[in-house]
Amino acid sequence: MTKHYRTRLxxxxxxxxxQDGDFTPQKLEPVVTEWLAQHGFDPNTTHDFDATVDEPFSYGFTGMTSEQLIALLVHIASAFPDVHFYARGAGESFGDMWLREFHKGKTIFSAGPYQTGNQEIEKKRGWFDRLFR
Incomplete structure (x- = not known):
């Protein structure tokens, strides 16, 4: 199921x-801006990275799916192979959670996103429900 809403990152x-000393959020801007332009996204999404650094887990990245945001992070990691990156994302849907770790420009840990889609999930009946059968 594709998610088109805001994501917390x-x-x-x-x-x-x-190699170049301290890595600052400003170094992300040209790499992020280039990727957004190549993929037809709003260039103002660059500011969502600034917000993420200042206020982790604030909402942003409106209009991007989890997969698209992860693809952007893969692009960032490959642009800065000497930096070890960690990312944790959560969309508005309960199961849309994911983790990524990048080292030497490659994904070294990946989990999620976990999505239940449109399938009905049978709720297990607890002890309280069984009292009223």
């Missing part, structure tokens, strides 16, 4: 092996 990094 926590995005951090370890720059201890970064």
């Amino acid at each position: 926590e995005f951090t990094w370890d720059d201890s092996q970064y």
Whole structure:
């Protein structure tokens, strides 16, 4: 199921092996802007990364699916292979949660997004429900 709404993102990094000293959010801007333009997204989405660094898990990335946001993070990681990145995302849907870890420009850990789609999930009856059968 494709998600087209806002996503909360926590995005951090370890720059201890970064050749150019401290890695700052400003270094993300040209890489993010280029990717957004190539994929037809609103260029103002770049500001969502600023908000994510200042206020982790704030909502942003409106109009992007989880998969598209993850693809953007893969692009960022490949642009800065000396930086170790960690990302945790959660969409508005209960199961739309995911984790990614990038090292040397590659995904080294991946979990989710977990999505139940439109399928009905049978609710298990608890002890209280059984009293009234």
